Amino acid sequence: MTKQTLSHSELIAAAPEQVRSAIRHGTYNGHTAGLAAGKLQCNLAILPERFALDFLRFCQRNPKPCPVVGVSDSGNPNLPTLGRDIDIRTDVSQYRVFKDGVFIEEVADITALWADDLVTVALGCSFTFENALLRNNIPVRHIETGRNVPMYRSNIDLMPAGPFAGKMVVTMRPIPQAQVEQARKISARYPHAHGAPIGFGDPSTIGIDDLALPDWGDAVEVKEGEVPVYWACGVTPQNVLLDAQLPLCITHSPGHMLIADVAEDAETTILPPQ
Amino acid sequence: MTKQTLSHSELIAAAPEQVRSAIRHGTYNGHTAGLAAGKLQCNLAILPERFALDFLRFCQRNPKPCPVVGVSDSGNPNLPTLGRDIDIRTDVSQYRVFKDGVFIEEVADITALWADDLVTVALGCSFTFENALLRNNIPVRHIETGRNVPMYRSNIDLMPAGPFAGKMVVTMRPIPQAQVEQARKISARYPHAHGAPIGFGDPSTIGIDDLALPDWGDAVEVKEGEVPVYWACGVTPQNVLLDAQLPLCITHSPGHMLIADVAEDAETTILPPQ
Numbered sequence: 339m340t341k342q343t344l345s346h347s348e349l350i351a352a353a354p355e356q357v358r359s360a361i362r363h364g365t366y367n368g369h370t371a372g373l374a375a376g377k378l379q380c381n382l383a384i385l386p387e388r389f390a391l392d393f394l395r396f397c398q399r400n401p402k403p404c405p406v407v408g409v410s411d412s413g414n415p416n417l418p419t420l421g422r423d424i425d426i427r428t429d430v431s432q433y434r435v436f437k438d439g440v441f442i443e444e445v446a447d448i449t450a451l452w453a454d455d456l457v458t459v460a461l462g463c464s465f466t467f468e469n470a471l472l473r474n475n476i477p478v479r480h481i482e483t484g485r486n487v488p489m490y491r492s493n494i495d496l497m498p499a500g501p502f503a504g505k506m507v508v509t510m511r512p513i514p515q516a517q518v519e520q521a522r523k524i525s526a527r528y529p530h531a532h533g534a535p536i537g538f539g540d541p542s543t544i545g546i547d548d549l550a551l552p553d554w555g556d557a558v559e560v561k562e563g564e565v566p567v568y569w570a571c572g573v574t575p576q577n578v579l580l581d582a583q584l585p586l587c588i589t590h591s592p593g594h595m596l597i598a599d600v601a602e603d604a605e606t607t608i609l610p611p612q
Numbered sequence: 613m614t615k616q617t618l619s620h621s622e623l624i625a626a627a628p629e630q631v632r633s634a635i636r637h638g639t640y641n642g643h644t645a646g647l648a649a650g651k652l653q654c655n656l657a658i659l660p661e662r663f664a665l666d667f668l669r670f671c672q673r674n675p676k677p678c679p680v681v682g683v684s685d686s687g688n689p690n691l692p693t694l695g696r697d698i699d700i701r702t703d704v705s706q707y708r709v710f711k712d713g714v715f716i717e718e719v720a721d722i723t724a725l726w727a728d729d730l731v732t733v734a735l736g737c738s739f740t741f742e743n744a745l746l747r748n749n750i751p752v753r754h755i756e757t758g759r760n761v762p763m764y765r766s767n768i769d770l771m772p773a774g775p776f777a778g779k780m781v782v783t784m785r786p787i788p789q790a791q792v793e794q795a796r797k798i799s800a801r802y803p804h805a806h807g808a809p810i811g812f813g814d815p816s817t818i819g820i821d822d823l824a825l826p827d828w829g830d831a832v833e834v835k836e837g838e839v840p841v842y843w844a845c846g847v848t849p850q851n852v853l854l855d856a857q858l859p860l861c862i863t864h865s866p867g868h869m870l871i872a873d874v875a876e877d878a879e880t881t882i883l884p885p886q
Contacts, residue, residue, distance in 0.1 A: 387665070390665055391661070391664055391665040391668070391686075394665070394668045394669075394672075394683075395668075395683045398668075398680055398682070398683050399683075399693050399882060400882070401880050401882060402880065406672055408672070409668075409669045409672050409673075411669070411773070411774075418771075419673050419771060495885055497692075497693060497882065497885070499685070500685075526879060529803060529879070529880075533879055533880070534879055605803070605807055605808055606675045606676065606803075608673060608674070608675060608771065611769055
């Protein structure tokens with residue numbers, strides 16, 4: 339594919355392979371929210387094979403924060419069930435590199451770090467159900483106001499596996515009281531994107547002291563007649579990976595997701611064979 | 613728990629831990645269809661840890677035949693996310709033992725075979741969506757006629773992972789033409805139990821020569837006005853495991869499932885912490 343620079347509106351309408359190509363060739367390096375509209379976007383965890391079984395067990399036991407949508411062969415940078423030509427070393431616009439649980443650097447390409455024992459685990463992300471909420475005229479405050487979703491450490495214990503354990507991170511979206519049940523039903527249709535909310539209402543019941551002070555992202559207003567609704571968050575596995583202090587771990591940078599060829603409302607996240 | 617013998621009707625109404633206790637103590641050794649009504653029943657694959665990562669990758673890539681609902685820690689016979697007191701060495705009424713891909717024996721207890729490197733993978737089964745079809749007045753012919761569901765080797769390639777590869781095994785249920793779409797929608801609600809059909813109509817399109825000659829189970833009549841509908845089948849991973857010729861592999865015997873504490877219509881197959 340020739341190098342070309344697509345405008346933001348072209349990237350929104352583009353096929354996923356076009357967006358990945360732009361990212362791969364360095365002609366796009368921004369956030370991916372809204373790009374290749376209708377396609378699954380993924381959180382990333384790249385880790386050494388000897389930790390992969392425990393990490394997959396951890397994800398299986400905590401499916402709401404950690405919905406696995408793709409797993410690579412060891413040492414293979416491709417993810418053929420998510421996209422025909424994905425090369426995970428180059429197809430994400432920004433990566434974060436951690437060694438022994440310590441942040442080392444943010445890079446646009448991990449080719450130099452690639453190793454024969456690395457396994458990529460792709461996880462579903464909240465973009466999928468947020469898009470579905472918006473299509474159904476349910477407002478999403480942080481999108482309306484151009485902010486990052488507010489994220490909080492909850493007191494909800496995760497089910498441990500091997501070195502992976504901790505508390506669930508949750509996102510909060512204020513939903514008009516009359517639409518809470520509809521929002522629950524809509525998001526429940528996307529088990530690969532955190533599924534139904536894990537709770538709503540009083541934040542203290544899940545260990546959140548003050549909604550105005552999120553641990554990550556930006557606070558948003560909960561207006562009169564709205565209920566704070568909590569969903570499991572993809573920052574959960576990232577925190578758990580850091581706490582496990584793996585010798586090497588690579589994630590996407592927040593908002594810089596892997597864009598798959600799979601439709602975000604497909605029954606499974608597996609591409610049918612060509 | 614004291615030894616007691618429950619009648620079949622008592623086992624249907626019983627709590628899952630009561631059925632498991634009856635099985636564990638040898639007072640029940642039959643099929644589990646319908647027992648502990650409303651609870652998730654599971655296919656089983658027990659295999660050495662060094663194959664578990666590839667097997668989980670295989671299941672992730674083939675979620676319709678291989679929906680993972682629980683994975684044990686290595687060497688640990690418990691499955692706490694599926695049931696409080698499950699001991700997989702004793703809680704299934706009949707097991708099949710394979711060595712190097714060859715059937716060795718059928719046993720009621722695998723305590724003597726247990727080893728520190730064994731990993732249990734529990735997979736969803738068709739009982740879940742069949743119960744939902746029946747609740748919605750959609751007939752299920754093999755249940756009506758007291759037979760085993762007909763199963764066929766299809767020509768549908770599975771996505772391989774490590775030593776695991778092969779063709780999908782499918783079940784067939786004749787559904788009245790007017791109810792096919794409803795049957796699709798109902799079963800699609802159970803991604804942990806094979807989900808929506810993989811196809812319907814002409815069997816030759818998926819490599820089945822003659823519906824009257826199933827590869828496993830019993831043939832059932834497709835009546836005038838009915839359409840043969842095909843679902844992914846839990847025999848698929850069993851075949852794939854045998855073909856991989858693992859040194860040791862243990863499965864449940866057909867119809868002798870693990871009964872979990874999880875409700876079969878729960879959003880996830882993970883028990884909330886107590």
